[in-house]
Amino acid sequence: MQAEHAKSPVVRTAFTLVELLVVIAIIAVLASMLLPSLTKAKESAMRTNCSSTMRQIDITIRAYADDYDGWVPAARWDRDGGWNPWYKFLATYAPTLYRRPDCGNNLTDAVPDCPARSRQEQGWIFTSGGGAVDQAQAYCGGYGITRYAGYSDPANVAPIVSPRRKFTQFEPNSSTIMLCDAYYFELHDTLWWYPDHSGWWNDRAAFRHLNGANLLYFDGHVDWTHRRVSTAAEWRPTS
Structure with a gap:
């Protein structure tokens, strides 16, 4: 008597077109759900890194004040035709923090770079004078200190x-604000946040972080603010 042979199971070797389309649709839905969260997480990380950079800047500002009888480094203090912005006064306290490539790719004393600085800022911006300001310049692209520190x-x-x-x-x-995210190296209360290609905008606050900006205050704490117009009282000294 001949033994009966069991039937071999049918092995599927590929998805059908319909199944493949269903899988693709599911992946697309999951991606659309996760992408905003991932983007926000990335933005939050850059905001945290920016806050850390500001705290490092604060340490150097206080080291300078300790060495110079409590004086805040001036936003800009030119003498004998020299160009003396605040970061040059601080470069000796943290050389790696205050050095980055200039337009010619040479390392120079510069404003520390914000990690959230956009490509647009790294390119050219046009001014009301019809010319352009190269954001690779040492005084652009990171943070602006209050002009009331001295100008x-x-x-x-x-x-x-x-x-x-x-x-x-x-x-x-x-x-009282000492320093904040900015297009230019210095700020004051009448030039707070009107970034606009139609006029001078390189000395305005830069709202790089989830439509807001990080602020460093004179007591050393860092805070975030949404896009808004500041008040004069937030900048001006008592004397």
């Missing part, structure tokens, strides 16, 4: 002067 520009047609000040002149220091 002197004797070469200007209408010389701008704000006297140099000490930490004790910025009270209450927990609500």
